[in-house]
Amino acid sequence: MDYSSRGYGRGFGRGCSRAEGPFQRKGVRMTLTRRVIIEALDRADGYLSAEELFLIVREEYPGIGVATIYRTLQLLEELALVQRVETGEGRARYAMSRDKDAGEAGVGNEVVLICDRCGKVIRQPKAAARCSELFDSLSRKAEENYRFHTERQVLQIHGLCAGCTGAPSEKSR
Numbered sequence: 001m002d003y004s005s006r007g008y009g010r011g012f013g014r015g016c017s018r019a020e021g022p023f024q025r026k027g028v029r030m031t032l033t034r035r036v037i038i039e040a041l042d043r044a045d046g047y048l049s050a051e052e053l054f055l056i057v058r059e060e061y062p063g064i065g066v067a068t069i070y071r072t073l074q075l076l077e078e079l080a081l082v083q084r085v086e087t088g089e090g091r092a093r094y095a096m097s098r099d100k101d102a103g104e105a106g107v108g109n110e111v112v113l114i115c116d117r118c119g120k121v122i123r124q125p126k127a128a129a130r131c132s133e134l135f136d137s138l139s140r141k142a143e144e145n146y147r148f149h150t151e152r153q154v155l156q157i158h159g160l161c162a163g164c165t166g167a168p169s170e171k172s173r
């Protein structure tokens with residue numbers, strides 16, 4: 001199959017170049033399937049369920065099975081390339097973790113709002129930046145009190161989104 005006609009011919013982008021280092025360090029091979037999944041997640045720029053990711057990837061890579069999606073997500077999570085959040089009733093959503101090397105404030109840290117009714121996950125990069133002092137002090141305390149080395153921090157705020165409470169959309173505020 002010719003993937004160059006499917007939008008992958010222009011080479012792989014940011015997501016895959018980020019993945020190269022961790023893959024090499026762990027001796028994991030970068031396969032075409034893994035590349036396609038990483039790029040789809042990176043382009044989505046938000047949290048997707050495994051099923052949503054499967055539907056997106058299948059459009060460009062029809063041979064893929066949903067089990068491959070789950071296996072790859074698990075691998076990417078182990079390599080800290082993917083952040084997984086629970087959205088209630090055992091459901092999960094996945095996104096590329098925030099890039100420690102991109103010079104973003106609050107490096108690698110994430111603040112997300114999770115709707116427990118519909119499973120929507122809203123990323124809050126600005127809140128993550130505002131919380132950087134809190135994140136720093138938490139990781140210092142973890143080191144002092146538990147000899148725990150913090151790699152990244154995710155603050156999950158659970159509740160109901162505007163769509164589920166009938167409140168005006170967050171964009172109008």
Ligand SMILES: [Zn+2]
Binds near residue numbers: 117162
């Ligand atoms: Zn909702």
